[in-house]
Amino acid sequence: MNxxxxxxxxxxxxxxxxxxxxxxxxxxxxxxxxxNAELIPAAAPAGADLYAPEEILARLAARRNKLGGAVISGGEPTLQPDLLDFCREIKKLGLAVKVDSNGSRPEILAKLLAAKVVDFLAMDIKAPPAKYEQLVSTKVDLEAIRRSIALIAASGLAHQFRTTMVDHLLTAADLDEIRRLLPAASPHKTQPYRPSQPAEQEG
Incomplete structure (x- = not known):
């Protein structure tokens, strides 16, 4: 895990x-x-600290009587080759696991579900299909996005779809189109844009 x-x-x-x-x-x-723009590059910016997975697991173990769960966010967690094993180790501590994803790798979400190592899945829906690549500034497999939506909705797990509402990039009509991508029974949350902030906080 990086x-x-x-x-x-x-x-x-x-x-x-x-x-x-x-x-x-x-x-x-x-x-x-x-x-969390500093988490976008695969390598941390110069001078930034990375955490060893063992350190994080030790800190979770020390706090497990005060915690009900652990959220694995990003960045994009499904890019991590040992995500499944890391989730499994957190579950061994007696903590529930939530994974936040952009939905670009449904095959990884399927493995997490099959292994029963997650308790909650949240997926960010960035834009309506016609605007996806423009807004995320890269090529997007829209069919993969749709597969992830279907997997999460049918998983039987607690889940949530989310959209960050950036006023100058998304319109009310865009939001309606996004909602039409989702099953009616699945919760969808809009959240306001927040300026960049550090992901790391000590304690």
Whole structure:
């Protein structure tokens, strides 16, 4: 795991639970509104610290009586080759696991689901299909996005789809089109754009 940030306790990243948040380094999208832009490159910026997975697991173990779960966010967690094993180790600590994803790698989400190592999945829906590549600044396999939506919706797990509403990039009509991509029973949350902020907080 390439871990670029750690937040020891959050009250709003895992619905219903106090959770630590683990930020993976590296993302395959280049969203201009990303609030953790320093996590986009596969390698951390010069001078930035990376965390060893063993260190993070030790810190979770020390806090497990105060935590209800751990969130693996990013960056894009599904780019990490040992994500499944890392989730499994967190589950061994008795913590619930939430994974935040952009949905670009449904094959990895399928492996997580098959292994039963996640308790909550959140997927960011960036834009309506016609605007996807423009807004994330790279090529996008839209069929992969649709497969991820279907996998998550049919998983039986608690889940959430989210869209960051950047007023000068998305319109109300765009938001309606995004919602039409989603099953009616799946929750969809819009969140306001927040300026870039550090992913790492000590504690």
């Amino acid at each position: 871990i670029g940030g750690f937040h020891p306790a959050s009250f709003n990243d895992f619905p219903g639970r106090v959770a630590a948040v683990i930020f993976t380094q590296g993302c395959n999208f280049r969203c201009p509104w990303c609030h």
